[in-house]
Amino acid sequence: MSKFAEPMVRLIDSLKKLPGIGAKSAQRLAFHILRSSDEDAEGLAAAVRDVKAKLRLCSNCNNITDVDPCVYCSSATRNQRMVCVVEEPTNIAAIEKTKHFNGVYHVLHGSISPLHGVGPDQLRISNLMRRVDDGQVDEVILATNPTIEGEATATYLSGQLRRAGLKVTRIAMGIPVGSDIEYADEITMLKAMEGRREL
Numbered sequence: 001m002s003k004f005a006e007p008m009v010r011l012i013d014s015l016k017k018l019p020g021i022g023a024k025s026a027q028r029l030a031f032h033i034l035r036s037s038d039e040d041a042e043g044l045a046a047a048v049r050d051v052k053a054k055l056r057l058c059s060n061c062n063n064i065t066d067v068d069p070c071v072y073c074s075s076a077t078r079n080q081r082m083v084c085v086v087e088e089p090t091n092i093a094a095i096e097k098t099k100h101f102n103g104v105y106h107v108l109h110g111s112i113s114p115l116h117g118v119g120p121d122q123l124r125i126s127n128l129m130r131r132v133d134d135g136q137v138d139e140v141i142l143a144t145n146p147t148i149e150g151e152a153t154a155t156y157l158s159g160q161l162r163r164a165g166l167k168v169t170r171i172a173m174g175i176p177v178g179s180d181i182e183y184a185d186e187i188t189m190l191k192a193m194e195g196r197r198e199l
């Protein structure tokens, strides 16, 4: 027999399924929720429900959105002809933070990883090709991660995207700002040398 009442066990079991939450943390969170106000608990439950009921992927760029097309794809002030390709929806926030990119996005929802059995077919690439083939795009910026998977994805896409008049670029990678080149590993140093620019 369990030491907690059934509704509590159910909440703890649900919380345990979250990434990084073990049995102890799940129990602590469940008791926190039990002690919180009706309003807070109901707010949490409603937020969880809404995320599943109201959010979907933008049919144009695969960003997570509550309106289709998403705010970027429907924006009249953004350059719809410059498309930045990222692995995950969360990567968009990192680029938006710079306040220097005024193009739009395309989210792949993953990267090519033969080790994990992820091939190009499992990524959301087809609607990117459609945008390019419809002549809607002048430049595709490949902003996948500087990992083996991200590099493989960028290489694959650059091959697929070869079209007359389409510019395909890769974000520069290298030494993080504020660090010392003495501590850079050789791949980072190599990328930094490759990405050099004229001053």
Ligand SMILES: [Zn+2]
Pocket: 058, 059, 060, 061, 062, 063, 069, 070, 071, 072, 073, 074
């Ligand atoms: Zn969109």
